[in-house]
Amino acid sequence: MKIRLILLIAGTAIGLAGCKTTPEELPDPTPVAEAPIVPAPAPVVQSPRPVVETAPQSQGPIFQGPTPGTLDDFLYQSGGEARVYFGYDQYDLSSEARDALRRQASWLQTYSTVTAVIEGNADERGTREYNLALGARRAESVKAFLVSQGVSPNRLTTVSYGKERPIDPRSNEEGWSRNRNSHTNLMSGSIG
Amino acid sequence: MKIYVKLILVVVVLLGALSTSAKAQLSIDITQGNLEPLPIAVPDFISADTSGRDIGAQIAQVVRDDLERSGIFKSLSPDSFLETQTNIDYKPVFADWRVIKADALVSGRVVMEGPNRMRVEYRLWDVIKGEQIAGFRFSATPQQWRRTAHKVADSIYKKLTGEEGYFDTRIVFVDEKGPKTNRRKRLAIMDQDGANAQYLQSGADIVLTPRFSPNSQTITYMSYESVVPQVYVLDIETGRRELLGNFPSMTFAPRFSPDGRSMVLSLMKKGNSDLYLMDLTSRSTSRLTTSPAIDVSGSFSPDGRQLVFNSDRGGSPQLYVMSAKGGDAKRISFGKGRYSAPVWSPRGDKIAFVKSKGGKFAIGVMNPDGSGERILTESFLDESPTWSPNGRVIIFSRETRGERGKSELWSVDLTGRNLRKVSTPGRASDPAWSPLLP
Numbered sequence: 142m143k144i145r146l147i148l149l150i151a152g153t154a155i156g157l158a159g160c161k162t163t164p165e166e167l168p169d170p171t172p173v174a175e176a177p178i179v180p181a182p183a184p185v186v187q188s189p190r191p192v193v194e195t196a197p198q199s200q201g202p203i204f205q206g207p208t209p210g211t212l213d214d215f216l217y218q219s220g221g222e223a224r225v226y227f228g229y230d231q232y233d234l235s236s237e238a239r240d241a242l243r244r245q246a247s248w249l250q251t252y253s254t255v256t257a258v259i260e261g262n263a264d265e266r267g268t269r270e271y272n273l274a275l276g277a278r279r280a281e282s283v284k285a286f287l288v289s290q291g292v293s294p295n296r297l298t299t300v301s302y303g304k305e306r307p308i309d310p311r312s313n314e315e316g317w318s319r320n321r322n323s324h325t326n327l328m329s330g331s332i333g
Numbered sequence: 334m335k336i337y338v339k340l341i342l343v344v345v346v347l348l349g350a351l352s353t354s355a356k357a358q359l360s361i362d363i364t365q366g367n368l369e370p371l372p373i374a375v376p377d378f379i380s381a382d383t384s385g386r387d388i389g390a391q392i393a394q395v396v397r398d399d400l401e402r403s404g405i406f407k408s409l410s411p412d413s414f415l416e417t418q419t420n421i422d423y424k425p426v427f428a429d430w431r432v433i434k435a436d437a438l439v440s441g442r443v444v445m446e447g448p449n450r451m452r453v454e455y456r457l458w459d460v461i462k463g464e465q466i467a468g469f470r471f472s473a474t475p476q477q478w479r480r481t482a483h484k485v486a487d488s489i490y491k492k493l494t495g496e497e498g499y500f501d502t503r504i505v506f507v508d509e510k511g512p513k514t515n516r517r518k519r520l521a522i523m524d525q526d527g528a529n530a531q532y533l534q535s536g537a538d539i540v541l542t543p544r545f546s547p548n549s550q551t552i553t554y555m556s557y558e559s560v561v562p563q564v565y566v567l568d569i570e571t572g573r574r575e576l577l578g579n580f581p582s583m584t585f586a587p588r589f590s591p592d593g594r595s596m597v598l599s600l601m602k603k604g605n606s607d608l609y610l611m612d613l614t615s616r617s618t619s620r621l622t623t624s625p626a627i628d629v630s631g632s633f634s635p636d637g638r639q640l641v642f643n644s645d646r647g648g649s650p651q652l653y654v655m656s657a658k659g660g661d662a663k664r665i666s667f668g669k670g671r672y673s674a675p676v677w678s679p680r681g682d683k684i685a686f687v688k689s690k691g692g693k694f695a696i697g698v699m700n701p702d703g704s705g706e707r708i709l710t711e712s713f714l715d716e717s718p719t720w721s722p723n724g725r726v727i728i729f730s731r732e733t734r735g736e737r738g739k740s741e742l743w744s745v746d747l748t749g750r751n752l753r754k755v756s757t758p759g760r761a762s763d764p765a766w767s768p769l770l771p
Contacts, residue, residue, distance in 0.1 A: 232604075265738075266692075268630075268673040268674040268687050268689075268694075268716045269541060269716065269763065270586040270599070270630045270673070270674065271629060271630070271643055271674070273585050273586070274599065274601070274606040274627040274628075277604050278604045278605070280604065281603055281605075282604065284604075285604075299583075299601075299604065300560065300561060300562065300583060301601065302557075303541075305541070305557075307513055307514055309514070310513035310736040311735070312713070312736070312738060
């Protein structure tokens with residue numbers, strides 16, 4: 142009986158249209174629970190199931206951002222990265238940079254035990270010591286703006302890396318513009 | 334860590350039967366721009382001992398290389414030599430040296446005086462006139478053969494040019510490893526010719542801009558080992574290292590005064606960099622500049638009375654000179670372009686600098702009043718000039734363009750014609766030349 146049943150269900154699973162079965166032979170409802178044992182049939186040749194994609198549905202909450210108060214959260218809330226960018230030999234803040242820094246400031250106000258090192262960076266088109274001085278100005282511009290947004294100056298240390306810490310190795314406009322930045326590096330006190 | 338061995342060299346002028354005549358001899362005027370290198374023959378130094386002969390051959394090779402690299406001499410190939418001297422106390426067969434077109438000849442000898450002592454002697458001959466120009470004797474240990482060779486080269490250089498040489502010197506620099514976006518930097522030191530390279534540090538933190546004190550024993554540099562980078566002083570003989578001062582904010586761009594008693598450095602305060610003078614005995618500091626502009630890269634005149642530095646107070650980076658006590662500064666750079674990294678020559682007559690224009694970086698020199706600007710080299714990125722102790726040669730770092738860009742050391746003389754790569758164990762930047770070693 143059991144064997145017949147399995148065969149039968151297998152037949153249905155294959156989905157033969159118009160397959161006629163007699164009502165008398167319908168099995169007990171309970172054995173249906175065994176259905177999962179029947180994965181073998183041919184049509185199930187499919188690529189690995191996207192397990193990950195379905196996972197959030199079972200987790201409940203709709204917002205999937207990083208844990209509040211962590212570095213990931215800071216990056217997320219700041220718009221993806223903790224850097225703002227500058228023009229050639231410039232240290233004034235663009236409106237884009239100001240927007241990003243407002244978001245940084247608001248996060249820093251929420252997590253008021255976090256301290257940060259503001260690291261100023263320059264591109265390679267300058268001599269070493271001049272670039273250290275230029276990076277210092279950039280870091281200070283960022284610090285001054287964060288302070289103007291209510292962050293206590295005691296929580297912010299400025300440092301210049303000059304041209305020592307490029308994030309883009311290219312020697313072209315694109316690379317240089319990425320390397321002229323100030324990085325807000327979270328230090329002690331962060332939750333994560 | 335103990336890498337400085339005191340070399341006691343007893344220099345004795347070889348007198349006697351072959352003493353020099355008082356008349357004007359062979360000489361080179363290296364102040365002339367268009368100089369034809371002087372052909373000089375330096376055969377292997379002779380010796381009665383096998384070990385002495387090995388040392389004699391090595392010494393002669395180092396002397397030949399030193400003289401050749403200077404660009405002032407053309408070191409003739411030993412393959413062309415006709416005469417083989419067996420005793421340097423007799424006059425050479427000058428005709429044999431004239432045939433191969435040597436103007437000067439160096440005959441040397443190594444005398445082993447026991448297991449730990451040797452005497453190195455040489456006579457410098459004017460081949461054209463057929464006379465001895467000089468004769469010197471040096472006492473050293475056999476292990477010091479290399480330094481002895483540099484001393485010999487220095488004394489030949491001095492005898493023929495009238496100026497101090499620069500061969501018995503060392504270069505401290507930053508050794509570089511790794512890709513551009515993750516570069517490891519550590520302090521290293523080597524002889525002027527690239528020999529005896531050694532690391533002074535493990536290289537865990539970024540270190541920049543090492544510079545010698547006038548005693549050649551101490552160097553100052555900047556390190557990122559603490560959150561706020563600071564200036565340090567390192568004794569290269571003892572390895573003793575000291576944080577210079579206790580500043581709340583970043584200090585950088587240090588340089589010793591010519592008497593070694595004080596230091597000029599830049600201190601960053603609220604994003605603004607100013608020059609400060611620190612007395613190394615009392616550790617008291619005085620502020621030298623007060624402008625809201627960038628003021629960096631201070632370098633003393635050799636008399637210690639003035640400073641040249643880099644400032645953008647006029648709107649773009651330019652060079653300024655002021656009293657070493659501070660006060661009014663006078664701009665000295667007026668060419669088209671941006672100027673930085675000024676270094677006063679030990680002779681006092683020139684200031685070397687970096688000039689950037691049209692996407693290129695050049696090494697140049699000018700007089701301390703800003704006149705007589707001359708560009709010596711140019712590339713994608715030439716920077717960090719440092720002077721030979723006699724003020725005739727500049728070593729600098731040259732970085733190539735692009736993702737695989739790398740930094741090397743190069744040297745150039747004041748004519749700009751003798752441009753050569755400096756041998757280093759790996760990639761290198763931020764060179765600083767020592768004074769002549771004692």
